Every structure is written in structure tokens, then in C-alpha cells.
Amino acid sequence: MGVRDTSQGQVALEALAKRFGPVKAIDDVSLRVGAGEFLALLGPSGSGKTTILMAIAGFEYPDEGRILIGGEDVTWAPPNRRNLGMVFQRYTLFPHMSVLENIAFPLKMRRIGRAEREERARAALETVRLGGMGDRRPSQLSGGQQQRVAIARAIVYQPRVLLMDEPLSALDKNLREEMQLEIKHLQQRIGITVVFVTHDQTEALTMADRVAVLDHGRLQQVGAPRDLYEAPETVFVAGFIGETNFCEGHLDYPAAAGEPVSVALDGGGRMSATAAQALPAGGRIKVALRPERLRVLPAGNGPAARVKEAIYAGNATTLMLEDEAGQRLRARIPAGGGLHEPRPGDHVRLSWQTADARAFAA
Amino acid sequence: MSRRPASFFLGGRRYSPAASLLLTAPFLLLVTFVFILPLAVLLRESLFVPEPTTAHYARAFAEPVYLRVMLRTLVIAVLVTALALVLAWPLALVMSRSRGLLLGLLAAAVLLPLWTSVLVRTYAWMVLLQRNGVLNQMLQGVGLTSAPVGFLYTQGAVVLAMAHVLLPFMVLPILSALRGIPEDLTRAAQMLGASSWSTFREVVWPLALPGVTSGCLMVFLLALGFFVTPALIGGPQQMMISTLVSQQVREMLDWPFAGALVGILLLFVLAIAVVFKRAVRLERFVGSA
Amino acid sequence: MSRPPAPNRAGRAALNAAAYAVTVFLLLPTIIIIPMSVGPERLLSFPPKGFSLRWYAEYFGDEDWIRATLFSAEAGVIAAICATTIGTMLALALVRGRLPGKGLVELLVIGPVIVPHIALAVAMFLVFEQLRLTGSLLGLAMAHTVLALPFVVFTVLAALYRFDAELERASLSCGAGPGSTFLHVTLPLIAPGLISAALFAFIISFDEAVVSFFISDLDRKTLPRKMFEDIDFNISPTLAAVATMLTALTIAALLIGYALKRGMERRARRTGT
Numbered sequence: 002m003g004v005r006d007t008s009q010g011q012v013a014l015e016a017l018a019k020r021f022g023p024v025k026a027i028d029d030v031s032l033r034v035g036a037g038e039f040l041a042l043l044g045p046s047g048s049g050k051t052t053i054l055m056a057i058a059g060f061e062y063p064d065e066g067r068i069l070i071g072g073e074d075v076t077w078a079p080p081n082r083r084n085l086g087m088v089f090q091r092y093t094l095f096p097h098m099s100v101l102e103n104i105a106f107p108l109k110m111r112r113i114g115r116a117e118r119e120e121r122a123r124a125a126l127e128t129v130r131l132g133g134m135g136d137r138r139p140s141q142l143s144g145g146q147q148q149r150v151a152i153a154r155a156i157v158y159q160p161r162v163l164l165m166d167e168p169l170s171a172l173d174k175n176l177r178e179e180m181q182l183e184i185k186h187l188q189q190r191i192g193i194t195v196v197f198v199t200h201d202q203t204e205a206l207t208m209a210d211r212v213a214v215l216d217h218g219r220l221q222q223v224g225a226p227r228d229l230y231e232a233p234e235t236v237f238v239a240g241f242i243g244e245t246n247f248c249e250g251h252l253d254y255p256a257a258a259g260e261p262v263s264v265a266l267d268g269g270g271r272m273s274a275t276a277a278q279a280l281p282a283g284g285r286i287k288v289a290l291r292p293e294r295l296r297v298l299p300a301g302n303g304p305a306a307r308v309k310e311a312i313y314a315g316n317a318t319t320l321m322l323e324d325e326a327g328q329r330l331r332a333r334i335p336a337g338g339g340l341h342e343p344r345p346g347d348h349v350r351l352s353w354q355t356a357d358a359r360a361f362a363a
Numbered sequence: 364m365s366r367r368p369a370s371f372f373l374g375g376r377r378y379s380p381a382a383s384l385l386l387t388a389p390f391l392l393l394v395t396f397v398f399i400l401p402l403a404v405l406l407r408e409s410l411f412v413p414e415p416t417t418a419h420y421a422r423a424f425a426e427p428v429y430l431r432v433m434l435r436t437l438v439i440a441v442l443v444t445a446l447a448l449v450l451a452w453p454l455a456l457v458m459s460r461s462r463g464l465l466l467g468l469l470a471a472a473v474l475l476p477l478w479t480s481v482l483v484r485t486y487a488w489m490v491l492l493q494r495n496g497v498l499n500q501m502l503q504g505v506g507l508t509s510a511p512v513g514f515l516y517t518q519g520a521v522v523l524a525m526a527h528v529l530l531p532f533m534v535l536p537i538l539s540a541l542r543g544i545p546e547d548l549t550r551a552a553q554m555l556g557a558s559s560w561s562t563f564r565e566v567v568w569p570l571a572l573p574g575v576t577s578g579c580l581m582v583f584l585l586a587l588g589f590f591v592t593p594a595l596i597g598g599p600q601q602m603m604i605s606t607l608v609s610q611q612v613r614e615m616l617d618w619p620f621a622g623a624l625v626g627i628l629l630l631f632v633l634a635i636a637v638v639f640k641r642a643v644r645l646e647r648f649v650g651s652a
Numbered sequence: 653m654s655r656p657p658a659p660n661r662a663g664r665a666a667l668n669a670a671a672y673a674v675t676v677f678l679l680l681p682t683i684i685i686i687p688m689s690v691g692p693e694r695l696l697s698f699p700p701k702g703f704s705l706r707w708y709a710e711y712f713g714d715e716d717w718i719r720a721t722l723f724s725a726e727a728g729v730i731a732a733i734c735a736t737t738i739g740t741m742l743a744l745a746l747v748r749g750r751l752p753g754k755g756l757v758e759l760l761v762i763g764p765v766i767v768p769h770i771a772l773a774v775a776m777f778l779v780f781e782q783l784r785l786t787g788s789l790l791g792l793a794m795a796h797t798v799l800a801l802p803f804v805v806f807t808v809l810a811a812l813y814r815f816d817a818e819l820e821r822a823s824l825s826c827g828a829g830p831g832s833t834f835l836h837v838t839l840p841l842i843a844p845g846l847i848s849a850a851l852f853a854f855i856i857s858f859d860e861a862v863v864s865f866f867i868s869d870l871d872r873k874t875l876p877r878k879m880f881e882d883i884d885f886n887i888s889p890t891l892a893a894v895a896t897m898l899t900a901l902t903i904a905a906l907l908i909g910y911a912l913k914r915g916m917e918r919r920a921r922r923t924g925t
């Protein structure tokens with residue numbers, strides 16, 4: 002079992018590329034998923050995340066590159082011979098079969114005897130906490146229950162890897178959050194490798210061990226949720242994950258990644274930041290600064306701004322600010338922290354840690 | 364496993380051209396043998412028997428008897444189409460606004476005739492219209508007429524019976540076009556100040572027009588080549604092109620001339636079908652069955 | 653609830669009246685045959701002067717009628733099976749396939765509807781006569797298969813469009829091969845469509861008058877040909893009995909077809925497609 006876990010559950014994509022007409026759906030993507038790892042493919046629609054999943058599943062063939070599962074090249078293998086589990090966006094339970102028949106279906110296709118089939122299907126149903134529902138029709142279950150049955154059907158034959166294509170997008174918000182944790186716990190319990198496609202960054206950050214961010218078919222960054230948020234490597238990732246203020250300007254001298262820099266802003270004034278990547282001299286710069294990392298202090302010495310609007314949202318207040326150069330910024334003040342909470346029209350002073358302002362080549 | 368596999372059905376995606384062709388082969392074979400070949404043989408008869416000639420076609424236009432038959436066919440087809448449209452419009456409009464049981468009953472009234480044997484319906488009209496038929500019995504009973512009226516074998520009887528037989532083909536496409544008009548659209552038009560007449564003229568009619576065109580073409584095409592009803596209700600007096608073809612084949616055994624008549628009919632029908640290719644949508648009739 | 657303004661109301665009432673009148677026009681001729689078929693007299697009259705099943709008895713007692721009915725039924729069953737099989741294969745190729753010359757195939761599908769049946773009937777008569785296929789079950793079944801195919805293809809197409817193709821992917825991901833997927837997933841879910849297609853193919857064949865008028869012969873008549881000749885010859889009340897039974901058959905077929913379609917739609921709705 003241990004041997005199987007380490008070698009069988011690995012997924013490797015090597016220089017994968019796929020075009021649909023002139024559009025590059027996957028553009029030279031290489032990626033490794035370790036056995037037992039939960040990887041989320043995150044990106045806006047059209048970023049290629051679903052196409053990558055479909056190529057792993059065998060529903061699409063790449064134009065270039067290889068797909069290895071457990072070290073075996075499966076690039077051209079038909080989907081039914083890959084021994085992967087898949088959970089689809091819209092449940093896709095077979096409406097003419099009972100819940101138990103649905104779960105037993107992959108076992109039947111593997112020519113497993115009736116008695117064992119039923120026993121294992123019942124066990125899988127217990128795993129997703131639906132014991133006793135086996136005789137119902139899929140249509141008699143709620144959306145969340147249907148999705149759990151779909152998960153049970155995908156894991157009952159102990160596949161090497163479980164693929165999930167936005168499995169929670171059809172559920173309402175509360176149920177979605179509940180299912181996120183449930184799937185995460187289930188994955189940890191049975192130790193299966195999961196590749197999970199989503200366009201919802203909160204979902205990706207909540208569930209995944211590592212997140213692969215994609216845009217226009219290109220892999221932007223792969224990393225743990227914390228790294229993506231704290232240390233985005235590209236402007237796209239900085240803007241896509243969480244909320245960010247962007248200030249544009251230029252740099253007079255070159256800088257290596259990690260060096261503190263002083264960016265000359267377009268509207269005048271300077272901004273201290275940290276180079277997120279190697280920056281050329283004279284190049285256009287975008288500085289990213291998270292709203293909650295921007296401190297708002299009573300007026301005094303330092304960069305000044307005026308509060309245009311204050312939006313109260315219970316757990317925090319968001320301030321819409323405008324500095325002297327006309328640059329608009331957002332700042333978030335958590336509630337209950339006893340922090341200075343200015344009103345619209347107030348003049349304030351801004352402050353931030355140099356490490357929190359990340360400078361990118363624009 | 365380094366090559367792209369050429370499997371029959373891959374990954375829930377499309378079949379390969381070879382597989383598609385294999386699935387289509389029985390259809391193509393059957394249609395070639397039972398549809399294309401017979402028509403081709405008959406047309407060859409009309410053009411090459413006894414020698415390559417267009418004489419059979421010329422004859423159809425040269426002799427007044429035949430010219431009259433063809434003209435009558437056109438006139439009857441136009442009249443049937445017009446009558447069917449007038450009858451179908453209110454029914455389709457009311458159906459498009461109905462729900463539940465009423466809609467079910469109205470739909471049954473349209474679908475039952477569509478699927479009832481044409482012979483049964485033609486027979487029913489004969490029973491109604493013949494000399495000692497129901498209509499004459501009633502007219503005499505009321506005292507409106509003293510002697511039986513010969514309704515049968517008149518152009519009016521043929522048009523009425525054919526319009527009845529073909530009416531479902533008019534109702535269904537109009538209904539499907541009307542159903543496609545969102546109710547909010549007519550409400551919006553009225554909110555914007557349109558009267559019910561201008562709502563109809565500016566919104567409903569233009570959007571229903573494709574359905575009306577489709578229905579008219581279908582009825583016209585079917586009426587042109589209709590056989591059973593004109594043969595039984597029209598008789599020799601109201602001979603249409605289809606009954607003339609039948610007569611040439613069964614009584615005169617003049618295959619080349621029958622072939623020429625079929626050729627003329629086919630040319631006419633196909634020309635209309637090709638010109639209005641998009642309007643002749645068969646799904647409309649099947650989808651509602 | 654206030655009432656609509658008067659002119660609107662009058663217009664609506666007139667429209668409704670017209671629609672109901674057309675409904676009566678559509679149904680009346682067929683319906684009126686039913687009471688007349690149970691009248692006791694040779695001369696058809698309405699309303700019938702009494703009640704008798706003698707014309708039904710005459711039908712069942714007449715070997716000619718029964719033979720024609722059985723012949724038509726045989727041809728209908730064969731045509732229904734062939735048309736459904738061939739039509740389903742074609743519909744699959746049209747929906748799922750990459751078919752060279754797809755437009756031409758589609759044109760051939762509607763061909764038998766556009767081309768007047770009289771043209772087909774005469775043409776088939778000419779060719780079948782030379783091949784000794786007139787009066788044969790084979791020839792008739794083939795002809796009727798072609799006539800029923802358009803309706804089968806469009807019914808099956810509708811069923812395939814309602815079917816959620818993602819279910820096939822789910823089946824493949826479960827390890828089922830293409831064949832098993834079709835057998836265990838696709839076929840059971842489109843089966844109601846296939847059954848109703850077969851049903852209507854049978855009705856089309858059973859009722860078909862023009863082609864069978866030409867290609868059946870005097871010894872082996874179809875039911876419609878027998879009716880055709882009897883109508884032309886004399887309007888006997890036996891025909892009214894036959895017409896009534898044919899109408900009942902159509903109603904039964906329509907009801908079954910409707911029930912099947914409802915079942916399929918409900919299933920499609922429930923799975924949220």
C-alpha cells in the first residue's frame with residue numbers, strides 16, 4: 002500500500018500544449034503533483050485549467066507534451082483505461098440507476114462480483130456519510146447529497162488520482178463552504194491525490210496544499226496558498242489572488258529580486274517597495290499593496306490622502322482614498338482593533354511596510 | 364502508447380469520420396436503392412425512351428388538357444394553403460396563450476388528425492359530402508334544399524378536404540414560432556405605449572413570420588403532390604397532376620409521359636424546397652408528436 | 653381582479669370562438685364516423701337509427717379484410733424495426749460524428765417528405781416490377797422504412813439532444829469502455845425516444861396509402877389499399893368500422909408516445925440538465 006501510494010499517485014505534466022484554432026488553450030505547462038497531494042488549478046475562465054484536467058482525464062489529447070501518472074505515460078490512453086476517478090461539475094449521476102447502482106457501476110465495469118460490489122459500494126456510501134440512502138434515485142437527493150454520491154462513485158475503486166472539475170460550483174454558498182472542508186478531510190483520510198479545478202480563489206486557498214495559477218493557458222505560479230498571497234511572483238497573481246492596490250511608476254536604476262527600491266510614481270512622489278523580481282533600469286513598474294497592509298493614520302508627516310468614502314461591512318471597514326496625485330487606493334481597517342477610523346472627507350496619513358509593497362515590471 | 368489512437372469512440376468525443384460513415388452506411392444503401400434509384404430510372408424513362416427526347420415534357424405543356432390539369436393543381440394548392448392559413452392562425456394564437464388541460468385538448472385536436480390515416484379522414488369527408496351524405500341529409504331535414512346537392516367532385520370539396528388534411532402542418536410551425544415569443548416582449552411593447560393592434564403588427568407578426576412561411580411552404584408542397592384526397596373527392600372532374608400520373612401509369616401504361624409529369628412536379632417541388640431550404644423544418648412536426 | 657377593457661375583451665372572445673370552431677372542424681369529420689359505424693343500416697346516416705356491431709362483425713368475418721390487415725401489420729412491424737435501427741445509427745452519426753457531406757445526408761433524410769409520395773410510388777412501382785418486388789413483403793417493408801425514416805431520425809435526434817452527453821464521460825471515467833457506455837448508459841436513457849419512434853414508424857407504415865396502392869398487388873393488398881378500393885367502389889359501413897378502429901389505434905399510439913416523452917422530459921429535468 003505504501004509503495005503504491007508513493008509511486009502510483011504521482012501526476013506529471015511535461016511541456017503540455019494544446020491549441021483550439023488560433024487560441025493556445027494550454028501553453029507549455031509543466032507541473033508535478035506529488036502522491037497524496039491536493040493541488041488546485043486556479044484561473045479565470047479561458048485560462049486553460051479545465052483543458053488541462055480533461056487532458057489528464059483523457060477527454061482531450063494534447064498537441065505536444067506528455068502526461069505521466071505513476072511514472073507511466075498515459076498521454077494517449079483512452080479515459081476508461083487510466084484508472085482515475087472524476088467528479089464532474091453537474092454531478093452526472095446516472096438517472097436510471099439507484100444511488101447504490103451508481104456507486105457500484107465502476108466496480109461492475111471492472112468485473113467485480115455482485116456481493117463484493119455491493120459491500121464496497123455501501124462502504125463508500127458510508128464514507129461520504131450517506132449510509133442508508135443507497136436505494137434512492139439520484140433525483141430524490143439534494144444537490145449536496147448528489148455531489149457526495151458522485152465522490153463516492155469516483156473513489157470506490159481506489160483510483161490513483163481523483164480529478165474534480167469545479168465540483169462545488171452548482172451548490173449554494175453555505176453548502177459549498179461545508180463541502181470544501183468535507184472534501185478536504187476526506188482527502189486527508191484516504192490519502193488520495195487530488196487535482197481540483199476551480200475559478201474560486203477562496204475555494205482553492207481553503208482546500209489545496211498547493212495552488213497552480215493559470216492565465217491564458219500559461220502557468221503563472223505554483224505554490225502553497227500562503228506563498229501565493231504573501232509573495233506573488235507575477236502581476237497577474239498579485240491581482241488575481243485577493244484584493245490589491247496597484248500604483249504605477251518607473252525605476253531609475255536596476256534592482257535584483259528582494260532588494261528595497263524607491264519607485265517614482267507617475268503622479269509625482271516616491272513609493273518605497275520591495276522588488277518582487279529582477280527589475281531593469283528605467284522600466285515601467287507596478288507596485289502591488291494589499292488594502293489590509295495599508296495603515297491609515299491621523300494627518301501628519303508622510304504620504305497624505307483624503308477619505309472619499311467609508312464602507313462598513315461588519316468585520317471591517319473599507320476606505321476609498323485618493324492621494325494628492327489623484328491615485329485611488331483602498332485600505333481595510335479590521336473592526337474591533339481600536340484602530341483610527343476616519344470619516345469621509347478626513348485627511349489622513351498613509352504608511353506601509355516596505356516588504357508589503359511588491360514591485361513588478363509592468 | 365506514443366501514437367494518437369484511432370479508436371471508434373474516444374473519450375466521449377466525436378466519432379471519427381470512418382465510424383460516422385459506417386453508421387450512415389445502411390441509411391445510404393437503403394435510400395439509394397429505394398429512393399434515388401427508382402426516381403432516376405423513372406426520369407430516364409421520360410428523357411431517353413424510346414430515344415433521347417424532350418417530347419414527353421413538351422407534350423405536357425402543349426396539350427390543353429394537361430396544361431389545365433397543371434394549372435388546376437397550382438390553383439388548388441394555393442387555395443388550400445390560403446384556407447389552411449386562415450384556419451390555423453387563430454388556433455395557433457389561442458394555443459400559444461393556453462396552458463394545462465386546455466392546451467392539451469387543443470394539441471390533441473391538432474395531433475390526432477396529423478397521425479390519423481389520410482384515408483380515414485378522406486373517407487369521413489366523403490361520408491359527409493356525398494349525395495345521400497350527412498350534410499345533404501341535414502340540409503334537407505332543415506328544409507334548406509329539396510334535392511341532394513352534389514358537393515363531391517367539386518373544386519370546393521377538394522380544397523376543403525385537403526385543407527383539413529393538411530391543417531396540422533400549418534398549425535404546428537406557427538405555434539412553435541409564437542411560443543418562441545417571450546411574453547415579456549409583448550408586455551414591454553404595451554408598456555412602451557403600443558396598442559394591441561400595433562403590438563401585433565410590430566412585434567408578434569414579424570416574429571411569427573418564419574413559422575407562417577414554414578407552414579405555408581409545407582402545406583403548399585404537400586398539396587402539390589397530394590394523391591389520396593383529390594383522387595377520391597375530386598374524381599376525374601377535378602384531376603390534379605398526381606391523379607393524372609396515376610392514370611397514365613395504371614390506365615394508359617404510358618411510362619415516359621408519366622415520368623415527364625413526375626419530372627415537372629419534382630423540379631417544381633425541389634426548386635421551392637431549395638430556395639426555402641431553411642423554412643422547411645421537419646423537426647417542428649416531430650418534436651410535438 | 654378588474655376586467656380588461658371592452659374592445660380587448662370582444663376581440664379575445666372572437667379569437668377564442670374562431671379557434672374552437674377550427675378545433676371542431678379538425679375533429680368533427682373523424683369523430684362523426686364513430687357513431688355511424690354502429691348504425692344498423694347499410695345506408696350511413698347521422699344520427700344512427702339504432703345500435704349494432706354488425707359492420708364490425710363483417711370486418712372480422714371477412715377474410716379479405718383480415719388478410720390485408722395482417723399484411724399491413726407485418727410490413728409495419730418490419731418497417732418500424734428497420735427504420736428505428738437505421739435511423740438511430742444515422743442520428744448518432746449526425747449528432748456525434750464528423751460526417752463528410754453532412755448537408756447532403758440531411759437533405760436525403762428529408763427527401764421522402766419533400767418528394768411527393770405519388771412520384772415515389774410510381775417510381776418504385778416501375779423498378780420493383782422489374783425486380784419482382786411488387787406485392788412482396790420485402791418491397792413494401794423497404795419502401796415504408798424509407799418513408800418512416802425522417803420521422804424516426806428527428807425523434808431520435810430530439811432524444812439525443814435531451815440526453816446529457818456528460819453522462820457518457822462519467823461512464824468512461826468509471827472505467828466503462830465505449831461499448832459498455834452505450835449499452836449501460838446511453839441506450840437506457842434514450843430508449844423511450846426509440847420506442848416512440850418505432851411506434852410512429854409503425855403507424856406511418858400501417859396507414860400509408862399511396863406507395864402501397866401502387867406496389868402491393870391484388871393478391872397481397874395492404875389495409876389502406878383495400879380501403880382505397882372499397883371507398884372508390886362503394887361507401888360501405890364496414891369502412892366506418894375500420895376507420896373507427898384505425899382512429900382508436902392512432903389515439904393509443906399518441907397516448908403512449910406522449911407518456912414516453914413526458915417520462916424522458918421529467919428525467920432530463922430532474923438531473924438538472
